[in-house]
Amino acid sequence: MFAPLKQITSETLVLPQENIDTDQIIPARFLTTTSREGLGKVAFYDWRYDDAGQPLSDSPLKDEKVAGRAILVAGANFGCGSSREHAPWALYDFGIRVVISSEIADIFSSNALKNGLLPLCVEKDIHDYLLANPGLRVHVDLETMTLTAGNHTLSFEVEPFARQCLLQGRDTLGVLLTHTDDIAAFEAARE
Amino acid sequence: MASPTSLFDKLWQRHLVIAETDNRPGVLYIDLHLIHEVTSPQAFSVLEERGLPVRRPDLTLATLDHSVPTLPAGADGALPYATPAAANQVRTLIENCATHGIELLDLGDPRRGIVHVVGPELGVTQPGKTIVCGDSHTSTHGAFGALAFGIGTTEVGHVLATQCVFQRKPRTMRIMLENTLAPGVTAKDMALYIIREIGADGGQGFAIEFAGPAVEALSMEARMTLCNMSIEAGARFGMVAPDETTFDWLAGRPYCPIGADWDGALADWRTLKTDPGALIDRDITIDAALIEPMVTYGVSPDAAASVKGIIPPQDDGAHAYMKTQADQPIGTLKVDRVFVGSCTNSRLTDLREAAAILKDQKVKAGITMLVVPGSEAIRKAAEAEGLDRIFTEAGAQWRLPGCSMCIAMNGDQGEPGDLVVSTSNRNFVGRQGKDVRTVLASPATAAASAIAGHVADPRDFPTAAVL
Numbered sequence: 001m002f003a004p005l006k007q008i009t010s011e012t013l014v015l016p017q018e019n020i021d022t023d024q025i026i027p028a029r030f031l032t033t034t035s036r037e038g039l040g041k042v043a044f045y046d047w048r049y050d051d052a053g054q055p056l057s058d059s060p061l062k063d064e065k066v067a068g069r070a071i072l073v074a075g076a077n078f079g080c081g082s083s084r085e086h087a088p089w090a091l092y093d094f095g096i097r098v099v100i101s102s103e104i105a106d107i108f109s110s111n112a113l114k115n116g117l118l119p120l121c122v123e124k125d126i127h128d129y130l131l132a133n134p135g136l137r138v139h140v141d142l143e144t145m146t147l148t149a150g151n152h153t154l155s156f157e158v159e160p161f162a163r164q165c166l167l168q169g170r171d172t173l174g175v176l177l178t179h180t181d182d183i184a185a186f187e188a189a190r191e
Numbered sequence: 192m193a194s195p196t197s198l199f200d201k202l203w204q205r206h207l208v209i210a211e212t213d214n215r216p217g218v219l220y221i222d223l224h225l226i227h228e229v230t231s232p233q234a235f236s237v238l239e240e241r242g243l244p245v246r247r248p249d250l251t252l253a254t255l256d257h258s259v260p261t262l263p264a265g266a267d268g269a270l271p272y273a274t275p276a277a278a279n280q281v282r283t284l285i286e287n288c289a290t291h292g293i294e295l296l297d298l299g300d301p302r303r304g305i306v307h308v309v310g311p312e313l314g315v316t317q318p319g320k321t322i323v324c325g326d327s328h329t330s331t332h333g334a335f336g337a338l339a340f341g342i343g344t345t346e347v348g349h350v351l352a353t354q355c356v357f358q359r360k361p362r363t364m365r366i367m368l369e370n371t372l373a374p375g376v377t378a379k380d381m382a383l384y385i386i387r388e389i390g391a392d393g394g395q396g397f398a399i400e401f402a403g404p405a406v407e408a409l410s411m412e413a414r415m416t417l418c419n420m421s422i423e424a425g426a427r428f429g430m431v432a433p434d435e436t437t438f439d440w441l442a443g444r445p446y447c448p449i450g451a452d453w454d455g456a457l458a459d460w461r462t463l464k465t466d467p468g469a470l471i472d473r474d475i476t477i478d479a480a481l482i483e484p485m486v487t488y489g490v491s492p493d494a495a496a497s498v499k500g501i502i503p504p505q506d507d508g509a510h511a512y513m514k515t516q517a518d519q520p521i522g523t524l525k526v527d528r529v530f531v532g533s534c535t536n537s538r539l540t541d542l543r544e545a546a547a548i549l550k551d552q553k554v555k556a557g558i559t560m561l562v563v564p565g566s567e568a569i570r571k572a573a574e575a576e577g578l579d580r581i582f583t584e585a586g587a588q589w590r591l592p593g594c595s596m597c598i599a600m601n602g603d604q605g606e607p608g609d610l611v612v613s614t615s616n617r618n619f620v621g622r623q624g625k626d627v628r629t630v631l632a633s634p635a636t637a638a639a640s641a642i643a644g645h646v647a648d649p650r651d652f653p654t655a656a657v658l
């Protein structure tokens with residue numbers, strides 16, 4: 001379950017690297033969990049901690065740098081790699097509600113939308129602007145589908161069904177369950 | 192007459208419970224749901240929270256592969272799990288399957304193995320089926336003309352509860368592979384070549400059908416390798432139209448129909464192909480004769496080149512991570528470890544390919560080589576042929592089935608800085624252990640590199656002629 005997402009204003013957290021894959025977001029060795037809670041602790045673990053588990057002094061994700069930041073701006077092709085849903089769970093638990101990039105991997109996007117996290121693909125010029133201005137105050141409004149950053153305002157699109165679910169904080173299983181009769185009829189027709 | 196239709200569209204239409212609209216993705220019915228220990232526990236929890244049963248346990252099959260050790264139990268009878276959490280994850284799946292009446296290929300079951308290896312092996316994977324699994328390499332099953340795709344854990348819950356997923360229809364791409372592969376060149380090389388050509392995101396939003404004479408000539412194992420790697424080009428679906436090679440391979444497998452049912456199935460399966468003139472959103476043609484043994488040199492699967500080639504300029508991060516320079520010959524990359532395994536290349540033909548090179552040879556001193564069969568059945572067949580002895584006599588380790596170093600979550604992994612020549616599917620930063628550098632390759636190239644101590648061309652080894 002996740003909180004509804006209507007509007008959000010936050011300073012950005014910027015990770016300019018391209019191809020940040022889901023192994024970076026949550027390394028495989030943490031996938032042995034059987035729960036989806038508390039994964040923020042291991043989000044970007046290898047970017048934050050050394051082999052001994054001590055915080056890295058030069059990490060772009062030091063606690064004081066990320067506190068209160070709910071909008072992540074990342075380099076192109078964010079979320080590529082393994083389809084692990086642990087990645088959006090970890091980001092959400094890490095406090096992120098919106099991920100902005102010029103390109104975001106398919107499976108990651110669809111997993112994110114199911115878990116209260118809004119993936120936003122933007123044009124290269126605005127992406128470059130956001131990358132060049134870490135900590136910029138950005139406003140994302142899912143109701144009007146607009147993003148405001150500095151004196152730029154742009155509109156974006158979100159798959160309508162996913163948008164409704166995000167706005168209402170509702171997961172899709174409930175909707176699917178309303179189709180039980182159709183599913184039963186489909187099964188019966190195939191017998 | 193019906194208008195010409197693509198293979199993908201035929202399968203899509205057949206499984207649509209509710210068509211998509213602008214506001215709602217379609218509801219797609221799933222014929223086979225494969226589950227494993229890593230991406231299922233949270234899905235079962237959701238069912239439990241809501242008091243929902245599993246709708247079709249009979250269409251669900253579970254295996255244990257990702258977290259299981261590939262070393263045997265110790266003197267105390269306990270399996271050497273990497274962490275208590277891994278053992279707990281395995282136990283959780285065993286319990287969930289028992290609670291919900293789902294068939295499980297449990298530890299000790301002679302049919303157990305990697306999910307994308309055992310599905311086809313048992314014949315549960317069949318042409319025309321919709322198949323999902325919480326693992327991106329589910330496209331492997333598309334080799335049989337199935338509509339197979341990876342899903343996330345939320346959707347695993349959806350399928351458990353409703354046997355359906357919400358899905359928007361992707362666009363279609365057809366990659367025609369003309370001519371034939373040169374001797375000593377394999378499906379893995381073909382896959383890496385294609386990914387290099389279209390890019391790691393070139394297939395994003397598409398379902399890919401691989402076709403043409405070079406694909407028709409491939410064995411089922413080779414087609415699985417090819418479809419397995421579709422996701423590394425960004426495509427969730429990869430498929431090959433079923434043909435006589437497919438039917439011969441499936442005939443007699445435990446979960447395949449028999450007698451009149453088999454004949455009926457065959458009659459239907461023969462219709463599963465793209466009609467001439469069908470609309471395909473993007474057509475690509477590749478000359479298979481130009482493909483050489485390929486390896487990756489960077490941290491994305493499209494950073495691939497001929498094993499005889501040089502490393503082209505790439506971004507500084509990739510060079511720094513891989514400890515390479517532009518213009519460095521790929522053959523100068525020194526090898527620390529070699530891994531033959533994963534759902535990409537752990538089938539009997541793959542093991543034979545590696546063994547042909549390693550026979551009467553030695554893995555270079557200082558290199559650790561793991562050979563991990565994809566399933567118990569493959570392990571037994573390989574041992575019956577003596578492949579295990581070829582590996583162990585060469586100095587490699589012969590392990591028990593599992594995902595092992597493909598995802599490195601069972602304790603099988605490299606040491607920081609190691610360069611691993613790996614027959615798996617992903618060379619991402621840290622995929623095979625922290626700071627481990629992965630070079631993706633075919634089993635033949637992996638074996639050749641193990642002997643040479645550097646990334647090596649299998650065609651330089653005389654025994655490669657048998658390939």
Ligand code: SF4
Pocket residue numbers: 256257305306307326327328533534535593594597598615616
């Ligand atoms: S071998 Fe690798 S890609 Fe295949 S199922 Fe296991 S972890 Fe996934």
